Amino acid sequence: xxxxxxxxxxxxxxxxxxxxxxxxxxxxxxxxxxxxxxxxxxxxxxxxxxxxxxxxxxxxxxxxxxxxxxxxxxxxxxxxxxxxxxxxxxxxxxxxxxxxxxxxxxxxxxxxxxxxxxxxxxxxxxxxxxxxxxxxxxxxxxxxxxxxxxxxxxxxxxxxxxxxxxxxxxxxxxxxxxxxxxxxxxxxxxxxxxxxxxxxxxxxxxxxxxxxxxxxxxxxxxxxxxxxxxxxxxxxxxxxxxxxxxxxxxxxxxxxxxxxxxxxxx
Numbered sequence: 001x002x003x004x005x006x007x008x009x010x011x012x013x014x015x016x017x018x019x020x021x022x023x024x025x026x027x028x029x030x031x032x033x034x035x036x037x038x039x040x041x042x043x044x045x046x047x048x049x050x051x052x053x054x055x056x057x058x059x060x061x062x063x064x065x066x067x068x069x070x071x072x073x074x075x076x077x078x079x080x081x082x083x084x085x086x087x088x089x090x091x092x093x094x095x096x097x098x099x100x101x102x103x104x105x106x107x108x109x110x111x112x113x114x115x116x117x118x119x120x121x122x123x124x125x126x127x128x129x130x131x132x133x134x135x136x137x138x139x140x141x142x143x144x145x146x147x148x149x150x151x152x153x154x155x156x157x158x159x160x161x162x163x164x165x166x167x168x169x170x171x172x173x174x175x176x177x178x179x180x181x182x183x184x185x186x187x188x189x190x191x192x193x194x195x196x197x198x199x200x201x202x203x204x205x206x207x208x209x210x211x212x213x214x215x216x217x218x219x220x221x222x223x224x225x226x227x228x229x230x231x232x233x234x235x236x237x238x239x240x241x242x243x244x245x246x247x248x249x250x251x252x253x254x255x256x257x258x259x260x261x262x263x264x265x266x
Contacts, residue, residue, distance in 0.1 A: 005126040008083060008095060009198035010117060014165055015100040016142035017134035018180035020218030021210075021233065023096045025191055028213040029203035032094050033058070033086040036217040039098035040075040040120045041109045046098060046217045049078065055215040058085040075120040083125075092200050103161035106152045113164045130197035131169045134180040136162045136258040137249065141239045155248055163257035170261035177262065184235045 011026065013019035027034035033056050037046040049072065052058040059081065067073060073081070079095065086093040097117050105111040118127045140158055143149060169177040175197055183190040188204070195202040211231040249255040250266060259266045 005124065006083070007128050007199055008079065008093060008121060008125045009128045009130070009200055010095045010097050011130050011132070011194070011198065012097045012099045012115075013132040014103060014134075014139060014162065016146075017132065017139045018183065019096070019132060020216060022132055022180070022183060022191075022194070023218070024213045024216050025187065025206045025210045025233075026094060026194065026198070026200075027096075027216060028209040029195075029200070029206050031091050031201055031203065033082075033089070033091045034094045034096060034215065035079075035082065036096045036215070037098040038075075038079075038095050038117065039101045039109075040116050041101050042098070043072065045108065051215070051217075052078075052082050056082075056086070058082045075117070076124060079121065080124060094198060094200060099165070103165045104153075104158060105161070106157060107148055111161055113161070115168075128197060128199045129175040130194045131175055131177040132180055132183070132194070133166065133169055133177050133262050135264045136166075136255065137241065137246065138238060140245075140249075141241065155252060156254075159249065159252050159254035159258055163254040166258045166261045179262065181235065184233055187233045 011019070011023060013022070023034065023036060026032060027036070035048050035051050035056075038048045039046075043049060049059065049064070049067070053060075053064060063081075072078070079093070083093045095117065097115075101109045101111065102114055102116055103111050115127075115129075118129070121127060136159065139162070143158070144153060168174060178190045178193055191206065192202050210233075256266050
């Protein structure tokens with residue numbers, strides 16, 4: 001029989017869909033070592049190598065120095081090292097995927113509508129994928145506020161990526177998904193489901209620590225979401241939709257493709 005590949009848990013979600021708060025809840029659980037927003041196409045913005053060294057002591061100063069001289073490791077080499085070091089500390093390495101680059105990309109990459117991180121790991125690891133989603137209109141309202149999106153993010157680019165990701169999330173043989181709205185209404189069952197899909201142990205003491213967990217990328221002080229400073233997880237009132245935006249979206253077929261597979265009303 002062929003040798004069974006070790007499993008790396010990967011959490012996936014699009015930008016501004018509530019993924020940071022969900023990742024904080026999982027990242028603070030006992031026995032979890034979380035690397036945040038990792039993608040083979042870009043190591044500069046979210047700096048996963050720095051995360052591994054400074055936050056988790058998974059790489060050494062000598063290794064950093066060697067990589068500066070000889071070039072950085074490829075994604076498989078880097079994550080294999082991190083996975084082995086985390087395991088030696090009796091912890092599970094969990095990767096928060098930078099899924100934005102796979103499906104929307106702006107302004108960092110041209111999206112390939114796939115799963116680049118899984119492809120990078122395929123030779124040595126199986127991936128336990130868990131997906132979270134949010135209503136595409138609410139997600140867009142948050143994403144469009146970011147300065148880096150101004151003049152770059154178009155309705156068509158955004159909705160094409162949302163539709164492709166929704167179809168992947170809802171695929172009959174896929175991993176399934178957890179909706180952000182369901183998480184904010186009742187976080188415990190949503191997190192239990194995600195932990196099961198990630199093949200990690202659920203730790204109920206996350207409630208005591210999630211709001212103070214800082215080993216995360218995403219909500220920065222200058223670009224934080226409405227709930228980024230909250231200490232309680234609860235539904236927020238839906239943001240006001242600018243005049244004409246819903247009508248613009250309804251005129252694009254990808255909007256319905258982005259909503260309906262996930263059970264959202266357009």
